[in-house]
Amino acid sequence: MTATLAGLLAGTDANSFAIGAPGRAWLTYGALRELAARVVEQLHSFGIGAGDRVAIVLPNGPEMATAFITIAQAAVTAPLNPSYRLEEYSFYLEDLKAKALVVMAGYEGPAVVAAESGGIPVLRVETRPDFLAGQFSLSGPSAQASSTAAPGPDDVALILHTSGTTSRPKIVPLLQRNLVASACNIGASLALTPADRCLNVMPLFHIHGLIAAVTSSLAAGASIWCAPGFDALKFFGWMKDAQPTWYTAVPTMHQAILSRAARNQDVIDAVPLRFIRSSSASLPAQVMLALVDAFKAPVIEAYGMTEATHQMASNPLPPRAQKPGSVGLAAGPKVRIAHEVENRLVDGTGEIVISGPNVTPGYEGNPDANAKSFFEAEGERWFRTGDQGALDDEGYLSLTGRLKEIINRGGEKISPLEVDGVLLDHPAIVQVVAFAMPHPKLGEEVAAAVVLREGHTATERDIRDFAASRMADFKVPRRVIILDEIPKGATGKLQRIGLAEKLGLAAQ
Template sequence: MTTIKALLHGHDANSPAIGAPGRGWLSYGDLRALADKVAGQLHKAGVGRGDRVAIVLPNGPEMATAFVTVAQAATTAPLNPAYREDEYAFYLDDLKAKAIVLAEGYDGPALAAAHRAGLTVLRLASDPAQPAGSFDLRPEGGGGTCDTSEPQADDVALILHTSGTTSRPKIVPLLQTNVAASAGNIARSLDLTPADRCLNVMPLFHIHGLVAAVTASLSAGASIWCAPGFDALKFFGWLADAKPTWYTAVPTMHQAILSRAGRNKDIIEAARLRFLRSSSASLPAQVMKELEETFDAPVVEAYGMTEASHQMCCNPLPRGAQKPGSVGVEAGPLVRTAHEVEDRLVEGTGEVVISGPNVTPGYEGNPDANAKSFFEADGRRWFRTGDQGAFDEDGYLHLTGRLKEIINRGGEKVSPLEVDGVLMEHPAIAQCVTFALPHPKLGEEVAAAVVLREGMEATEREIRDFAAARVADFKVPRKVVILDEIPKGATGKLQRIGLAEKLGLVEGAA
């Protein structure tokens, strides 16, 4: 399978593909027909192969089917619906978008930015009485000529931006073959079959939801039930309604689900979850164990990133093959460790590098970033992930952390993930994130933000003493901030870089 269109073929036309709360199921036959209809509507609007189409839609079945269908005729560029007008203006210009898909009746900042850029506006009209994910595209203006041929394996299917924590976001083009290869890798890792159903709570402007939940499921002929975003209060109702065999989420979502599990035991017992999946950030070992005990199902932690079309490593099935604290074994591309400066592979701890058909050919319009991120060794082209880690004797990868997040305390290197793991052992701590605090003499000090379990108490001194009994002095957080909630990024990930500034800790760091 080398294109997204090829992924959809060969599955039973009557089998369910896309579902949603209160909606009928869209079958595989319906989905294939929708793709043909959308291609015709795009071509009529003057949009075709090679043209870039931004998609700004709320989470739900139409976002899933818009991505899958538009990608069979043009190049998709999903954008976060929470952006402001200037952010949309930047991304639409950076992407060189030709058109934008917006919901019928939408009159927000994305429309204003699209008008400023002179884009063709494609209105997505859906009827709640129709099967989930059904829609029509109605162009406002547009027309003209376009390439109406089908995208091929080496055409760009999906364009995403890196998060750009410290610099301008980089454009990541993912080819049809990249997305198809990754979907196949994930489906094989999870042993997906047409009998499986994913409950999707991940945002669908993000690679995790787009590829792991939606595209991997479709590659296996399985079904996806698309929730309108993540809501811990509604999750268990969705679990009862959707009857999924699995769901995938980031660690903060899993922790929010666990916080409400006690009052939903009946639903959990009735659920038929075959496994749970976690990705996009490190899952604390304690959370993996608590999830497995709560849901009586294996918890599969995977390791992914945008440049790899998501998955690189995955904890294998069956139950008992998972290692808490590890992101699993090689699961698709070749995964190795390399010297952090020199262009060579190394044994032991190093920068994690990958090579394979799911890896982007390179950042767009950014030769400097490509020169830093790619190198040749052992007859292959390797991509530097920016993560540090090492494989154990069983071939499981254990991450130390992002290289740029490793805390350099006067020359002593501290892994924030290691400190997280220690703090999560404290009985009163429900969530934590260790981060760098600027220091006038040492350069950086260790700090941590924690959220306490409901009904439990702990002081900063008690938490620091707890850590001091378990790690070397230089790893003990100098500052512990106890919060009701830790700030998160758009996809629910905890962000270490810049957290000291967000929490107002930089001024008094001396």
């Protein structure tokens, strides 16, 4: 198998199911390969070939999955969030130097307006009710045919931007071989086989869904049932229809699913999951244990980021232990701890660094960021993740938090994850995010936003007293904000950075 997406799909049984969706017949691997050949030919007729960048703005679902997999066999894919505004599309299309934009037939939203004002051709995904899940054809303006050379292992397959919470988003190019390495790493961690089926509820403009759900399943010859996004009210109906062996999600999604698990016990019993996977944010130990109890299945927490083509570490499958609060063992790349300032590896707590074939070659057009993020030590090239953590005696990795999110209270460093863990033990609290708020003398002070369980009550004083009985005084939140909902990012992750400002605490 060559280390390309085309090579990844080459040997799978043509009659095996690949892509499914609500109310649609299954797309087989044979049909997926035929679709890829047709899409590649159509792109060439539009003047698009290897190295050209194609922005994709499609709703979550089977067409987004197949568009990514097929377009990446001819060109560079750049999925964008369908919820962006005009200004954001204008920025990203220009920043990417997009050669074309792919949207659904009939879509005339801000992505098209941005593309047309930038002189970027718009290609339309056309589908019909009788098409198999994910089947489509492309229409667009014809152009001088491009080179028909297929992308190789060292060609860029996928471009994503970092979230850019504190600075201009950075461009992360991921090579064909990066995608293949990561898909195979995830498949090995989860022991995926053609008998497995993933119920995908993750957005497919994000590395988690693209690689952990879609590409790793295809690498194993398994199947993916593509939901049209995440909806806790529909999850168990989808589970009944899809008959999955697993699903992967972020912690906030797991919590929403848990809130409806008891009333859907019949579905849980009828569709036993082999495992549940969690990634993209730290899974509170309380949520992990509640999932195990509800689904009677192991919960595999993994640790990922865009620059690593998703997975870096993963809790192992039984019979090895899943440690609540740990993101598991190195699962693909080498994982070590580095000094947070000096370019050297250390023991104990420090910045988590990785090295391996799934790691991006570097940020595009950003030598300063590359100089800060990569260094050589012990014969390896290491990437700084920006996360603080430590490895235990068995090699399990625990995170303290993002280095930028560690709260510095007058020189005392406080892990927001530790504060989260304590407050989640309060019987009235269902969700919490601790964060730094400015303080005129200490620099930063601890604050926390919480959501209360339905039917429960608690005051700020109650919650602070509870925390004070379980942790040192300097770690106790000085402000507790009780909310109906905590602000989340586009992929469902709770946002710590900038939360003080959003909640009107920045000037205090």
